[in-house]
Amino acid sequence: MPRVKAAAAARKAGPTKRRLAERFPAGEVVTDMAKKQWKLGLPVGQGGFGCIYLADKNSSKSVSTDAPCVVKVEPSDNGPLFTELKFYQRAAKPEQIQKWICARKLQYLGVPKYWGSGLHDKNGQSYRFMVMDRLGSDLQKIYEASAKRFSRKTVLQLSLKILDVLEYIHEHEYAHGDIKAANLLLSCTHPDQVYLVDYGLAYRYCPEGIHKEYKEDPKRRHDGTMEFTSIDAHNGVAPSRRGDLEILGYCMIQWLSGHLPWEDNLKDANYVRDSKIRYRENIASLMDTCFPEKNKPDEIAKYLETVKVLGYAEKPSYQSFRDILLQGLCAMGSKDDGRLGLSLVENGALKAKARTKRKREVPGITGGSLDDTTCSSTKTDETPQGRCLRTRKRVRK
Known part of the structure; x- marks a missing residue:
């Protein structure tokens, strides 16, 4: 309960009261509430108060650039990730999403899956983290x-x-x-x-x-x-x-x-x-x-x-x-065939839409906020795409 109250107070305090996140080295292991261990890979972006890392289940291998997950990390007394985490815990567990897909006979559901979360202590500081699906271009x-x-x-x-x-x-x-x-x-x-x-x-x-x-x-x-x-x-x-x-x-x-x-x-x-x-x-x-x-x-x-x-x-x-x-x-003489008809974007340029499965290189960060999960390269803070990951004000005046 004290942690809930602290997080609520942090949300009200505003960005000037929030601490910056420490950069974790590749290979750092975090343990979620279900005792599952996750190994962090290279960072794919840093926002104003937290970081996003490639992630995979802990093993002797290093986290590859094709890792299936990302981990979002923020100081535990910050508010944004706490708010989002509550949604994912209540509504985005893999079994919940799969049950809905089967019941509604959908091909997929566009909600990222939640794989775990917890608290991680480092150098005397507490950090909140969440593990979720890795996604691509916005x-x-x-x-x-x-x-x-x-x-x-x-x-x-x-x-x-x-x-x-x-x-x-x-x-x-x-x-x-x-x-x-x-x-x-x-x-x-x-x-x-x-x-x-x-x-x-x-x-x-x-x-x-x-x-x-x-x-x-x-x-x-x-x-x-x-x-x-x-x-x-x-x-x-x-x-x-x-x-x-x-x-x-x-x-x-x-x-x-x-x-x-x-x-x-x-x-x-x-x-x-x-x-x-x-x-x-x-x-x-x-x-x-x-x-x-x-x-x-x-x-x-x-x-x-x-x-x-x-x-x-x-x-x-x-x-x-x-x-x-x-x-x-x-x-317009069309039908619901599930095809979006979108071209892919890499480094701000249009690419022809892939029509056959091919070996995929990891594209550049594509303009998400800290609240986005993205496929990305290991170039982060100094790239224009990485700078897009800095926390955006939601109300644009």
Whole structure:
């Protein structure tokens, strides 16, 4: 209990109160709460207060560059990893995810698996660590390298996979609150698989099946990422299912059109909020602004209209949202074939999408935050990609 209180106090204290993480040497062994030992490999990035290392089960061998896991490490009295860890412990155990995949007959579920966590003492200091799946390129890098445009099919395929994730985490009592391209990572080995990461803002909206009440808190106004955060969040209301679906709607518009109408004045949070409210009342106007051509993506308008009528505590019909997006695929003569149609990104440049299995070199870090798990090279702090791992403020003003 004292550790829980200390972590909660650290979250409130803010970044100026947090200690920097010590760099661990390759070969350092940590033991999780289940007494499993993990060997750390080379660091793949360092943030403002913690590090991410390649990792594998402890053995006499050194950790290879193809290691299947990463370990996130922070001083134990820091808050960000503690918040994320609680989500993974409750909702991302491998057996939970596999059970859901089998029950829903999915090919995969885009939630990184949690493999263990614990505390590690070194040089008189205590560190919290978490072991999880290692992932690859983030969509923001791919989006920017693709001239800030995804095809309509890519947007719809991505959104269908994200809906699968949202249904899963919502059914496990959590809302994400910060869906965006930078928090969506591709699998290292399957470029058509996308994973939602960074649960530092994840909120347990329905503990023990009891939904939190709608309550505006001035101290929480505009939480999230300014371009995409929900109207509820702008008003200081805690994340919810409808909020996540609204955020995904804004992402779809940006990915397809290249912009959002309020991006010209992100420093004015109230302007962004008021713009979203105005366009929510007239979704046809939003579509005209973002898609001035005649051939508009009607499925996105219908999606937003459906989100609009959801109550704060109402359970969405996820299949209804999927059906809307599937109708969009059908209207363009396509189908849900699971192919994202994305090119790979290495060192900021587009590469042709791999169509056959090949021997994979470890790519460079691809723009994650400390809350991301990535495939990466061993070059870390001095590379532009490594610098992207420094902790980002979630509210961009």
